Amino acid sequence: MKSMGSFFFFFNVSLVLLLQYLSVLCVSQDFDFFNFVQEWPGSYCDTQKSCCYPATGKREADFGIRGLCLNCNDGSYPSNCDSSNPFKQSDILALTSSLQKDWPTLACRSGNGIELWSHEWEKHGTCSESVLQQHNYFKTALSLKQRSNLLQALNSARIEANGRSYSLRSMKGTIKEGIGYALFIECNKDSSGNSQLYQVYLCVDTSASNFTESPVLPKCKCGSQIQFPSF
Missing domain, CATH: 1.20.5 (Single alpha-helices involved in coiled-coils or other helix-helix interfaces)
Structure with a gap:
């Protein structure tokens, strides 16, 4: 003994x-890969917490950017790396309308999105300065969203945001077919406790240029069937 x-x-x-x-x-x-995360707004709003629309009004029914986050192979991640480089709204003026469309906020302190973008830059973006300065950090995220085009991929396989349940396997397979690499799907619970599609994680290489295979895929807790709520 x-x-x-x-x-x-x-x-x-x-x-x-x-x-x-x-x-x-x-x-x-510095880091080993980026996680590019997109969220489905219907699942953000369809919870007991609910949501609020930004000052620009209700967004279109499409996935929105949640974050472009640096990660390490051991599961850790750098954050809040440079307090001397705060968010500057002037650096993203040319991107503002695109950010309001593709990286909006649904939190109930939503405003015009500046608070969200500031948080994301200071927590995650400041750690990517060796690769992406502030303007390019947001521009790159916008480009990755357009290239991934999650909603079109799902709709082409007749997986639609209509409140029905679909197999997790078919959702992941459809997106993987378009991207070319494995991905992680995160679920949350609706107000009745049903599992629903919430966020999609795609892995991006350290140059922030290409989707790639993720060295770290968390254990999925969605169940075999998940809802795709309307928005």
């Missing part, structure tokens, strides 16, 4: 040291 206890002690210590090593390695390389 003593030898078994010693084994588990040394195993746990070794595991901690390995995770620390991987974390340091990721920091030394």
